[in-house]
Amino acid sequence: MDFSLSGEQQQLRDEIVAFARSELNGGTAERDRAQTFPHELWLKCGERRLQGLFVPEEYGGRGLDPLSATIALEALGYGSGDGGLNFAICAHLLACVVPIWKHGTDEQKRRYLPGLSNGSIVAANAMSEPDSGSDAFALTTRAQPDGDGFRLNGTKTFCSNGPCADLIVTYAATDPAKGYYGGITAFMVRRDTPGLRTGPPFDKLGLRTSHMSEVFFEDARVEGNAVLGGVGAGSGIFAQSMDWERTCLGAIHIGAMQRLLELAIGHARTRKMSGEAIGKFQGISHPIADMKVQLEAGRLLMYRAASRLDHARDIAMDAAIAKLFVSEALVAVSQDAVRTFGGYGLIEGHETERALRDAVAGTLYSGTSEIQRNIISRWLGL
Ligand SMILES: Cc1cc2nc3c(=O)[nH]c(=O)nc-3n(C[C@H](O)[C@H](O)[C@H](O)COP(=O)(O)OP(=O)(O)OC[C@H]3O[C@@H](n4cnc5c(N)ncnc54)[C@H](O)[C@@H]3O)c2cc1C
Known part of the structure; x- marks a missing residue:
């Protein structure tokens, strides 16, 4: 088993992190406050075919394999702190574009996939x-x-x-x-x-x-x-789209966890109390160590599920395990990030405050945590 990224995957990751950091982060707190969907940023993402990561190039997408596309989404979640925009892209890509790509006729794919991939059609x-x-x-x-x-x-x-x-x-x-x-x-x-x-x-x-x-x-x-x-054929189409969504939306969460971990480490190193950096207190450093463990464990679960998309006969249990762990881990990591920043982490507009509010939704959409546990139990014959 080789856990390292290929040169191409690393390049893809670097490209999307740089794009997200320079183009997507301005004004996020204001948009969040006003509940504005950033259509112009959506179109910028479309220029890079983020809404069509899996779609074959002949239909206007980027033609990436599922694991590479997942790495691209992780890079988006890491580089962009706009959880709503990241989620909107995933909802469009995983629950709409994937079913059309997988089940559309050639005529349907030619009609819709180019526009869906470049963002000119929102689904x-x-x-x-x-x-x-x-x-x-x-x-x-x-x-x-x-x-x-x-x-x-x-x-x-x-x-x-x-x-x-x-x-x-x-x-x-x-x-x-x-x-x-x-x-x-x-x-x-x-x-x-x-x-x-x-x-x-x-x-x-x-x-x-x-x-x-x-x-x-x-x-x-x-x-x-x-x-x-x-x-x-609708039940099978929906169930398959949920396998993709449960697996790949987690990539956005993994990227967010990495960003929150780095924010927390930065603050723990520089914020001083009683003459010491707060990171020297175990009450702060241990939760940060736990954030790192959640991130690494979640990333492996998510990569495993993603690498089996399109290969394994049925990935419903892998997808449910990855979704359950990663979405719950994001809530815990966001809470620890808020804790690290003390009162500042709670103030409206602070990145950790928004991250914690955004994280809660992940335990509900694509099937709640209880439903993921039901799926896993069923696969265990219970
Ligand atoms: C941010 C967000 C985006 C969403 N986007 C979409 C979308 O684009 N399209 C779409 O169609 N839907 C979407 N949904 C809906 C989402 O799929 C549902 O919210 C979810 O399936 C739960 O359904 P419900 O809200 O009706 O809760 P309910 O089904 O009423 O559940 C209420 C509570 O009961 C628990 N529960 C219910 N049944 C069981 C059971 N059998 N065993 C154990 N516990 C159970 C649940 O876990 C939950 O805690 C979205 C939801 C959110 C929060």
Whole structure:
């Protein structure tokens, strides 16, 4: 087993860290306060095809293998302190671009992937509903045949990028009696579809620069070519996208942990109390040592899961283990970073304060920590 990055991966990492540091960090605290989605920064990320890291070059993406793309996302999380923007890119890439790349027809891929990869199309994924969250496949949004297309009716919620999305990958029941086993279909619904409406952005604790809303389908008619992967294939498409999201979104968290660790070390070395650098007190140095352990352990879990994407027959358990560990570790690391900065770490606008608020969301989206434990238990035969 070789844990070192290849020369190309190191170059990719350096490129994205330098880009993120110079282009993405200005005004983050102000955007967070105002809950503004930074569309111009989104487009800058698109110039580097960050929204199309896995997409083959012939469809306008960067054509990276899953592990290299994960290293690129880690570099983004390390270089950019805008957790909302980082998350918005991942929600778009992992829950929308990946399904279209994996399951779209050649015509669908040519129509959407170039714009999705360069950021000119913003995508959202609409699965959760007011009465089906953790039990996502209990959805009630219906898609009924209408000529050569379908009519969609229902309400989706917690739709990341919803308010600014041009394209919404939507899951709806085409055969409720079949449910999970062939009864759910994925649709690519364009924003200009009559009968599609999005609600105002939610006011939320963290990830405030990414927008999230409800999405309403009121007799929204789509053509047959909006179906992704075939009628009834939606459950598998969604489950696969969650494996990718659980694995690769963790890369953003690993990058954030590295940044927070370095911030904490810097402060512990320079802040003096009673004539000594606070890092000389074990009460400060030991939690920082724990931050380093969480970071290194999380990185290995995440790299292992990423290296098996596209290779192993089923990576659901690896993805759940990586997601559970990394998202919970980020909360612990963020809390220790705040603790290291004392009262300053709590002041609105401080990087650690924002990081802690952003971290909480990671234990909820792509399935809560309890749901990851359920998946792992199931794989253990429990
Ligand atoms: C920042 C963010 C972004 C999101 N983005 C999207 C998106 O883009 N698209 C989308 O479709 N959805 C999105 N979601 C929704 C997300 O997938 C759901 O919030 C999540 O699945 C939990 O559903 P819920 O909020 O309805 O909570 P519930 O399912 O009501 O759960 C409430 C509590 O009960 C626990 N619980 C529920 N069922 C079980 C069980 N069987 N065993 C043990 N405990 C259980 C949960 O762990 C949780 O603690 C997002 C959520 C967040 C926070």
